[in-house]
Amino acid sequence: DVQMTQSPSYLAASPGESVSISCKASKSISNNLAWYQEKPGKANKLLIHSGSTLQSGTPSRFSGSGSGTDFTLTIRSLEFEDFAVYYCQQYNEYPLTFGSGTKLEIK
Amino acid sequence: QVTLKESGPGMLQPSKTLSLTCSFSGFSLSTSGMVVSWIRQPSGKSLEWLAAIDWDGDKYYNPSLKSRLTVSKDTSNTQVFLKITSVDIADTATYYCAREDDTMGFDYWGQGVMVTVSS
Numbered sequence A: 001d002v003q004m005t006q007s008p009s010y011l012a013a014s015p016g017e018s019v020s021i022s023c024k025a026s027k028s029i030s031n032n033l034a035w036y037q038e039k040p041g042k043a044n045k046l047l048i049h050s051g052s053t054l055q056s057g058t059p060s061r062f063s064g065s066g067s068g069t070d071f072t073l074t075i076r077s078l079e080f081e082d083f084a085v086y087y088c089q090q091y092n093e094y095p096l097t098f099g100s101g102t103k104l105e106i107k
Numbered sequence B: 001q002v003t004l005k006e007s008g009p010g011m012l013q014p015s016k017t018l019s020l021t022c023s024f025s026g027f028s029l030s031t032s033g034m035v036v037s038w039i040r041q042p043s044g045k046s047l048e049w050l051a052a053i054d055w056d057g058d059k060y061y062n063p064s065l066k067s068r069l070t071v072s073k074d075t076s077n078t079q080v081f082l083k084i085t086s087v088d089i090a091d092t093a094t095y096y097c098a099r100e101d102d103t104m105g106f107d108y109w110g111q112g113v114m115v116t117v118s119s
Helices: none
Strands: A004-007 A010-013 A019-025 A033-038 A045-049 A062-067 A070-075 A085-090 A102-106 B003-007 B018-025 B035-041 B048-054 B059-061 B069-073 B079-084 B093-101 B105-109 B113-117
Touching (some): A010 A019, B003 B093, B035 B079, B048 B069, B048 B079, B059 B069
Parallel strands (some): A010 A102
Antiparallel strands (some): A019 A070, A033 A085, A062 A070, B003 B018, B035 B093, B093 B105
């Protein structure tokens, strides 16, 4: 299985700041990586796929980068609605696997 | 508009079989390329992919649980089912179904159904 190591597990920031979340795969997954946002009471939302392609409806303050084994999700100019839990996921091969999640909280 | 909705028993006893249903609209599982997956998440923990079934009826399972899982779909291609045999307290989780796209991951998710295994 491809292990996905996500860090940090917890992040505190203020609105207007920028943050980055790292996701490392145990082997190359090309650019077959997605980022999701989880909020209570809402369906998980696909933010970014193919490592860096914004899904329709994702605000441009979100960006993704990386390929192979190292990936990063960056959120610029945080807005209140961005405080949530974020997961990375590889879809290069079965079994599909997720990172452990990053909880982004308001400082 | 694509929607998915999970349903299940809410609570069941250890050693029983868990049966879950994913009802969806806005797409047909008979369409080439379509895949529906099951994913679960114990409270406070990360997501675990369980199984998938595609438009052609091919099935994919997480090896860690394969012996206990059965995924299937109905003939109208609007529902997908998951059975987990011999459940244990460790199977307590919120179970999600999601539409899977091999070029982008899971583009649509259901809201999830909570399942508690308890005696």
